[in-house]
Amino acid sequence: MKINRDDRVLVIAGKDKGRTGTVLNVDRQTGRVTVSGINIVKKTVRRSQQNPQGGIIDVERPIHISNVMRVDEENGVARRQGSEGSGRDKQRVFKQHSGRPIGASEE
Template identity: 50%
Template sequence: MQKKFKIRKDDLVEVIAGKDKGKRGTVVRVVSDKDRVIVSGVNLVKKAMRKRSQQDRGGISEIEAPLHISNVAIVCKKCGPVRIGYKIDGDKKIRVCRKCGETL
């Protein structure tokens, strides 16, 4: 059974714990089986890349490493980092900000 998370791809999030605390970025990917998210421009690690062909050069490149989902908070445009609530509109569940009630 697949887990359900309140944070989705393309959400604006802020890191609330760890070495990149306070940085903001958009969610590139949600890794649901490991409870992790990959955020653009956050948690960069250096990785040694092997040369693949004669033209391609190897070297060290920076990639985004996954963060645990508990270390990020979704960002409301008015309030900043907030918790998420749900409002039922007809047969749809809409994510809303718990502080101001605006849809996310």
Template identity: 50%
Template sequence: MPARIRRDDEVIVIAGKDKGKTGRVLRVEPDNDRVYVEGLNIIKRHQRPTPGRPDSVGGVIEREGGIHVSNVALLDPKDKKPTRIGIEIHEGRRFRVARRSGTRID
């Protein structure tokens, strides 16, 4: 299956506690069907400092949690509204296409 949502895509959350919020995709985990969106689904982790590493700080760490890929939709580059993604083959190359406006993504 082609990668419909990739790193650095602008997405909108369509379900869950952050519904309606938009952000940039930081990381994609295709094996787990998860995307990590900048500033959304913030989780807290209590972390103890590691003695061997000077950059390891302790305390409560806030970071982005994963969101299931079915709960986000790509934003159309033209009108910034949610769109589905199609695949167009042109001269042997595959391109992602916004179904809403027909514009190529990439």
């Protein structure tokens, strides 16, 4: 997967289409990402010692990774990415439109 924690992403499908946010968590097994300020749902919470009032709270829920696209840090535009390499150790993620490496994978 090409999306990592703290990446800035654009939502390209769903009810929050067109909004941007920062990735808080990536679940690689289910293929879902949690993005700040995106896919907020209301959840009812029972009374407990930690929350003596209970009530309704807003919670960020994960969305499928195919519904987000990384935003290019240089110009702030969401662009497609490519990857190449034969193994996990030799994997290189790059900007598909220019061929330059992205983020920590830069050589």
